[in-house]
Amino acid sequence: MKKNKILLLVNNKSILDKIDNKDVTFLFPLKDFSIGFQNYYKIEDIPEGGYIFVNKIMDNKNIENFKEVLNNISSKIKGIVFDDIGVLNILNNLNINMKKILFLNHFNCNYESINIYLNYVDSVFISPDITFLEVKEILDKALKPLVVYTFGYINIMYSRRNLITNYNKYFKEDAKLHNYLEEINTKQKFIIKEEKEGTVIYPNKPFNGLELRGLENVLFEFINGVFLSDEEIIEIIKAKDNLQDKYPYTYLGKEQTIYKLKGEEND
Helix, strand or coil: CCCCCEEEECCCHHHHHHCCCCCEEEEEEECCCCCCCCCCECHHHCCCCCEEEECCCCCHHHHHHHHHHHHCCCCCCCEEEECCHHHHHHHHHCCCCCEEEECCCCCCCCHHHHHHHCCCCCEEECCCCCCHHHHHHHHHHCCCCEEEEEEECCCCEEECCCHHHHHHHHHCCCCCCCCEEECCCCCCEEEEEEECCEEEEEECCCEECHHHCCCCCEEEEEEECCCCCHHHHHHHHHCCCCCCCCCCCCCCCCCCCCCCCCCCCCC
């Protein structure tokens, strides 16, 4: 199996001394400009060769603050992962020299749209919501190496509203919503991460896409370290198999996501 470099979103900095950084590039949620994580990092906290992650929906004030951070950014920062096209405009206007990777979460499900984005960025995350064969087709036809989501909890929803606070305020003492939610019909459980400037919801089990390791035309195999211990991360990085017995939850379906809608019988 081909060995691709790993992009690891850092949950705790304690992991840095436990992993050989020749095989792993570290991605840090940037303080004040990312949301949905347990820990955030200032530029000065990020080691040489690190990448920054920016995923917060920003207002005018945030944008101006972000520009100020970028104007003073150190050359030790080698890349940025972001999910807002507006961030790309800021980077281009400031002529920032770092690798730019677009992460649109549940978008980027086909090679045609990805190749359009690749005219403007260095790489793109492939959506984790499609099948192995669909991922393989995208990699085969992409104009540049891409990032494949191989393991971790997936952000399935982000709102600028304080959903837990609003829910409890509305229902008062009748029902209290905390950090976990169970959907009534499917019994599916979710993790809710509310912060001052919004709420992010995750499934309560990590996505396991380790079968996507070793593919061609891959820039990074991504591991999201949020909610994972150092020991779990090390196990995942060193795993020789897909760990399906321990982490069976996956979005990698067996059916394609393209369907032809049925028309009227007389069509």
